[in-house]
Amino acid sequence: MRYFPAALALSLVLAVTGSMGQAKVTGPADPRAGDLLSIGRTALAHGDVDGATDAFESALAVDPGYAGTLVALGDAARKAGMQGKAIHYYRVALDRDPNDLDAISGEGGAMAEKGALAKAHADLARLEGLCGKGCAETRALAEAIARGPAPKVVSADAVKPQPVAQAN
Numbered sequence: 001m002r003y004f005p006a007a008l009a010l011s012l013v014l015a016v017t018g019s020m021g022q023a024k025v026t027g028p029a030d031p032r033a034g035d036l037l038s039i040g041r042t043a044l045a046h047g048d049v050d051g052a053t054d055a056f057e058s059a060l061a062v063d064p065g066y067a068g069t070l071v072a073l074g075d076a077a078r079k080a081g082m083q084g085k086a087i088h089y090y091r092v093a094l095d096r097d098p099n100d101l102d103a104i105s106g107e108g109g110a111m112a113e114k115g116a117l118a119k120a121h122a123d124l125a126r127l128e129g130l131c132g133k134g135c136a137e138t139r140a141l142a143e144a145i146a147r148g149p150a151p152k153v154v155s156a157d158a159v160k161p162q163p164v165a166q167a168n
Helices: 004-020 031-045 049-062 067-079 083-096 101-114 117-131 136-147
Strands: none
Touching: 031 049, 031 067, 049 067, 067 083, 067 101, 083 101, 101 117, 101 136, 117 136
């Protein structure tokens, strides 16, 4: 009985310390990074992928610990048609926070655009387990899967016309 108060205090300290490690980061720690992210999102909404990427990379340099910047870079890469690069950014963000809904949805969307529909369906099932069928991320991924793979870009070298010899 005489150790009960000390044990109670120690367990309370450990519980508070352990829960602090599980706290969610709601935004970038540096306000400059938040400003750069909003500038990048505005540029991306207006179709300026290069300007958005520059702003997102600057935000990443200012606050490298914020996973939302990596998701934004993934979104910009997806809009530029570079799904492989987008998947890389989403996976780095998922390494930092495995339950990041935006990163799961973005990765699944990029997988669907690449043609990896089985992996996209796995991400959809994961999202449905985390937030249900009604959340925005789940709906966005379901729409990306419904659209299917993005059309492949054909280079000019792939469709060279064959010379035809004609007699005069």
